[in-house]
Amino acid sequence: MGTSVSQVISQVGIETFEKLAFMFAFPKEETGQPVENRVSAGVVFRGPFSGRVIMHVSDTILPELAANMLGLEDEGAVTLDQQYDALKETLNIVCGNLLPAIAGEEPVFHVEMPCILSGEEDLSSAPEARVGLELDEGECEIALYVDQGDLPKGSVG
Amino acid sequence: MGINLLIVDDSSVMRAMILKTMRMAGLDLAEVHEAANGKEGLEFLDKHWIDLAVVDINMPVMNGEEMIDRMRENHEMKDTPVVVISTEGSKARIESLQHKGAVFIHKPFSPETIRDTVKHLLKLEDRHGNVG
Numbered sequence: 001m002g003t004s005v006s007q008v009i010s011q012v013g014i015e016t017f018e019k020l021a022f023m024f025a026f027p028k029e030e031t032g033q034p035v036e037n038r039v040s041a042g043v044v045f046r047g048p049f050s051g052r053v054i055m056h057v058s059d060t061i062l063p064e065l066a067a068n069m070l071g072l073e074d075e076g077a078v079t080l081d082q083q084y085d086a087l088k089e090t091l092n093i094v095c096g097n098l099l100p101a102i103a104g105e106e107p108v109f110h111v112e113m114p115c116i117l118s119g120e121e122d123l124s125s126a127p128e129a130r131v132g133l134e135l136d137e138g139e140c141e142i143a144l145y146v147d148q149g150d151l152p153k154g155s156v157g
Numbered sequence: 158m159g160i161n162l163l164i165v166d167d168s169s170v171m172r173a174m175i176l177k178t179m180r181m182a183g184l185d186l187a188e189v190h191e192a193a194n195g196k197e198g199l200e201f202l203d204k205h206w207i208d209l210a211v212v213d214i215n216m217p218v219m220n221g222e223e224m225i226d227r228m229r230e231n232h233e234m235k236d237t238p239v240v241v242i243s244t245e246g247s248k249a250r251i252e253s254l255q256h257k258g259a260v261f262i263h264k265p266f267s268p269e270t271i272r273d274t275v276k277h278l279l280k281l282e283d284r285h286g287n288v289g
Contacts, residue, residue, distance in 0.1 A: 016265060019266075020174075020265045069174045070170060070174065082169070082170055085169055085170040085171075088168065089171050092215070092244055092264075093244050093264045093265055095244070096244020096245065099246055100247070105246060105247065105248040106247070106249070107247065108247040109246070109247065111215055113167070113215065
């Protein structure tokens with residue numbers, strides 16, 4: 001039986017938090033509720049299928065994420081710019097690892113620069129897949145939107 | 158003799174993380190310089206000599222691949238060792254970078270991967286006297 005896209009997103013998200021910032025994340029049951037007090041980032045990709053990966057995290061996650069990436073003991077020393085930079089880099093790594101996990105290593109994707117979203121973006125279209133993760137410091141949601149083309153049929157990876 | 162290093166990445170957090178990881182890996186670093194894109198990196202290399210460039214690919218202004226192309230065309234920089242640290246997942250693009258003489262490390266990375274890659278690339282001895 002093939003792995004679902006949601007399972008792949010979940011796995012990539014968990015591994016990225018762990019390897020990048022020594023933060024442990026666990027799959028969260030789908031409640032349909034948006035992440036509270038969230039900061040969002042998005043990245044656009046183009047290739048055999050094109051779209052966006054959007055990541056929403058509780059704002060309480062960001063100080064530890066940035067401090068751990070920077071190797072700082074004191075989360076209070078982390079600036080807001082560094083927190084946003086850490087989120088964008090985390091999303092960049094999630095997207096960069098997600099696409100070959102879904103499509104394999106042969107296709108070439110062009111990934112644009114990740115950016116922080118203001119919250120007013122039109123996300124009315126339904127994502128191809130969406131997963132929630134739970135961390136000690138808050139929640140994270142990762143959603144894959146496909147605007148053009150189709151995901152590979154059957155098993156992924 | 159420590160390694161004179163240039164880190165080229167548009168993310169200041171990632172530059173700091175690469176530096177922290179290289180120190181954690183026990184690499185002997187001398188001067189460490191940073192640039193936020195390929196253009197800034199080339200401008201620095203035009204005036205300074207380094208042992209190793211660590212370069213991201215996806216950057217604004219000038220990406221890492223173009224920076225490496227320009228380095229390879231320049232007599233002074235063409236042999237400078239380059240490690241690419243990127244999320245790139247396409248086999249063809251990774252092979253293209255390798256053909257340009259760059260060694261590829263995938264993000265997220267471990268201190269051990271960085272240590273082993275840099276030691277091998279710079280032919281540094283480990284503490285047992287073995288050349289990487």
